[in-house]
Amino acid sequence: MLIAIIALTFITAFVFLYLVLHIFIPLTGPVEMRLKALDSMVTGRTDIDDELAKPFRQRILAPLSGDMATVLTKLTPKAVRANIEQKLIRAGGFAKLTSDEFLLVMGFLALALPVSAGTLGVLAGTASSKVIGLMLMAFLVSQLLPFLLLNCKIAKRKVSIQKDLPDVLDLLTVSVEAGLGFDGALAKLAEKMKGALVDEFNRVLQEIRMGIARREALVAMGTRCEVPDLSLFTTSLVQADQLGVSIGNVLRVQSASMRQKRRQRAEEQAMKAPIKMLLPLVLFIFPSLFVVLLGPAVILMFNSFLE
Numbered sequence: 001m002l003i004a005i006i007a008l009t010f011i012t013a014f015v016f017l018y019l020v021l022h023i024f025i026p027l028t029g030p031v032e033m034r035l036k037a038l039d040s041m042v043t044g045r046t047d048i049d050d051e052l053a054k055p056f057r058q059r060i061l062a063p064l065s066g067d068m069a070t071v072l073t074k075l076t077p078k079a080v081r082a083n084i085e086q087k088l089i090r091a092g093g094f095a096k097l098t099s100d101e102f103l104l105v106m107g108f109l110a111l112a113l114p115v116s117a118g119t120l121g122v123l124a125g126t127a128s129s130k131v132i133g134l135m136l137m138a139f140l141v142s143q144l145l146p147f148l149l150l151n152c153k154i155a156k157r158k159v160s161i162q163k164d165l166p167d168v169l170d171l172l173t174v175s176v177e178a179g180l181g182f183d184g185a186l187a188k189l190a191e192k193m194k195g196a197l198v199d200e201f202n203r204v205l206q207e208i209r210m211g212i213a214r215r216e217a218l219v220a221m222g223t224r225c226e227v228p229d230l231s232l233f234t235t236s237l238v239q240a241d242q243l244g245v246s247i248g249n250v251l252r253v254q255s256a257s258m259r260q261k262r263r264q265r266a267e268e269q270a271m272k273a274p275i276k277m278l279l280p281l282v283l284f285i286f287p288s289l290f291v292v293l294l295g296p297a298v299i300l301m302f303n304s305f306l307e
Contacts, residue, residue, distance in 0.1 A: 089224055091153040092196055102146065109142035157196050161227050164197045166262055169233070169255035176248045183208060200225060215241055229258060 085099045094102065117138035121131035168189060175185035186205040189198060200221050207217040215238045222234035233254050240250040 087147075087150050087154060090157070090226060091150055092157055092199065094150055094153060106143060106146050109145065110139060113138040113142040158225070158227050160195060161197045161200070161225055162229055163262075164193075164195050165227075165229055165233070166255060166258040168193065168197050168201070169251060169258055173248065173251040173255050176251055182214070182247055197230075229261060233258070 081099055081103070084102055088094055088097070088099060088102065097105065114135040117134040118131050121134050126134070171189055171192060172182075172185045175188045176182065180188060183205060186201050186208075190202040190205065204217045204221050207220070208214055218234040218237055222231040225231075236250050236254055237247065239245075240247055
């Protein structure tokens with residue numbers, strides 16, 4: 001059905017263009033006269049210049065990839081598309097790709113990597129069974145690699161949010177205690193700091209300005225980020241809003257609590273350091289020490305036995 005629509009569109013455009021050229025451009029005469037007629041048709045038109053001024057990606061690749069992504073979207077189950085959209089949201093974007101474009105990249109890799117692996121195997125004279133195995137492995141890599149990179153970015157973003165949370169809460173606490181409202185404190189935060197957490201609070205501020213209730217925007221942020229400390233903070237703000245508790249007191253308590261948790265996490269990592277250092281000590285440092293300390297004695301013993 002899609003191929004028929006594309007073919008019908010092409011034929012219609014071709015017939016229309018042929019009729020226009022047949023009416024306005026003489027069919028006989030030298031080539032220069034016909035070129036002048038074409039120049040007179042496009043003289044003074046700025047839309048052509050604007051279109052040609054666009055980069056190749058916007059003029060050619062974007063429409064083509066959009067059509068192909070639409071086809072892949074129809075073939076992909078809704079649960080998979082929803083999972084990809086959620087992961088892209090948690091990652092804060094991935095190379096500015098939408099879910100459809102992410103599926104298109106996966107489809108391209110699913111074709112390119114197996115073909116490349118099969119071609120290299122054939123050129124190297126590998127057996128056909130091994131070539132098929134290489135192609136299957138390349139296909140698995142093509143499907144796992146995008147999700148692996150996306151999950152890595154999600155993990156890094158979670159670490160960044162958890163790391164910046166105490167500093168962000170300190171600035172919000174100072175701003176609220178200085179007399180600003182919560183919305184004003186969020187605006188001051190977006191002005192003074194940068195980072196993934198600041199971007200999330202900036203999104204909350206924009207949603208509040210668009211008319212979304214504050215508690216709904218905060219709950220959505222906690223669900224979107226999936227960071228336990230941030231979810232606890234948003235839950236505390238929602239409860240304070242429902243019970244009428246002062247936001248300044250809540251921010252002060254949460255700020256002290258988050259700094260205490262960060263200190264506890266640092267102490268936990270410090271306690272794990274000796275255990276993590278044990279393996280490199282046993283594998284690399286102890287053998288070197290044994291060689292340095294016992295090497296001369298072993299050489300002397302070996303020489304004494306030879307004598």
